Amino acid sequence: MLDESARLMTVLRPVRAGNAFEETVERLLQAIKLGVVAPGEKLPPERELAVRLGISRVTLREAIRALQEAGYLDVRRGRYGGAFVTYVPPRPADGDLRRVVADMGTADLTDALTFRMAVECGAAQVLAGTPLTADRRAVLERRLADLNAASLEDYRRLDTAFHLSIAELTGSPLLAAACADARLRVSDLLNAIPMLQVNLDHAATQHRAIVAAVVAGDPDAARRAVAEHLEGTAALLRAFLS
């Protein structure tokens, strides 16, 4: 990765990650696992969703059927029907984390963690560096409050919502997409980490620090706060690499 060919690797990477079906399954799984569509809610109607995803309804339906058979969705016909999310993130059990880490491979893991660190810090910095309108500030503080009031059941979903809103509030779709992508790549890991009260308290303090720095308009502090927050996760995961 040190020589001239690094950029060839970067730019001449695969144009498509797989076929349309696979990519669609992946994308829907994103929406479900990131909690964009919460358990009990339903996906948009097939026709609308197909347009949004830029694929045909046939392909979308194949993907939905795969997720249905895998137990993520419950599809019901007729008016007020739809594809309802049944997936509830399982409570992490001992050994889950080690298994997930082993499944990913150390290279992908460090790549994902590095990527997440860069884009989330960048997003926080950018957001802190621009004047925050009152309503945007309200959104951020609302997400923080929601997260602090969350049950264990909802915690990961609302944590995701909080983190992603930082990127969304910058107003850059590209940045929001990058952060969503980064989050997804570590979501299996996060779901496998036991949620201990001491860790949650620690995270809550860090979340408040992030919001405070953003509201104060201090890019350096925002960057540091996010970095510190993510470093906690990274350090925990790195312990499993040795």
Place this chain on the structure above:
Amino acid sequence: MLDESARLMTVLRPVRAGNAFEETVERLLQAIKLGVVAPGEKLPPERELAVRLGISRVTLREAIRALQEAGYLDVRRGRYGGAFVTYVPPRPADGDLRRVVADMGTADLTDALTFRMAVECGAAQVLAGTPLTADRRAVLERRLADLNAASLEDYRRLDTAFHLSIAELTGSPLLAAACADARLRVSDLLNAIPMLQVNLDHAATQHRAIVAAVVAGDPDAARRAVAEHLEGTAALLRAFLS
């Protein structure tokens, strides 16, 4: 973008940017415009390139033919033949910038600038935050020296190389790809900006500051140095939005 639906927009975005042909043209144009394949050099052989891009040779050849007809490539048959890059970035003329900005639209422009700011600052921060081996440090300083010694003809290409090596040196392919993507989205803009000596001198100072901060292992300073550097470009472009 402030409500719940922001994440729906983010996650349920199009699965594919277009058909395989269009995406391939775009990707090859990246390689050419970013100077990954310099003028006079040739692309890898079709068979190899098709495998790398994950597409069929037929589709790749259609893309190559399009770029040939558009004047970017000169394709020669036989041994030692290949698709040679003929494109040389044109010297910016007055009015180019205004036209390019108008073509992009203000929304896409601010999106691209914001995205670039976030990922490049994030990359510099990450790189500064990890111990730099001697050879990696040498690569970075080599790129800086190359850039400082560049002719006007080579400047943009080597500037790209310098900026991208920061992301590449983090060792994260995802981050490298994000930075390459960000750079590409502003490359037409950068190419339309007249290269004035005073600006080049200014940029050179900032580039040195970035390298110094990275080498010193100071993430905050690195982040600030990159932010300041990119802010110059952004400010110049924003002037065309009013």
Place this chain on the structure above:
DNA sequence: GTTGATTGGGCTAGTCTCAGACCATTGATG
């Protein structure tokens, strides 16, 4: 109940894309 709007289910004809094989050209090498 009947109706009507909304939603999933399914079919078909046509286009895009692919894998693989074979042909044509070039030019360094012996």
Place this chain on the structure above:
DNA sequence: CATCAATGGTCTGAGACTAGCCCAATCAAC
């Protein structure tokens, strides 16, 4: 000058994907 390896040029049959259409089920409203 003949050879041959590397490279672009071309064809074909199969599979993936799409657009558009109509059918079937459901359920609130009347």
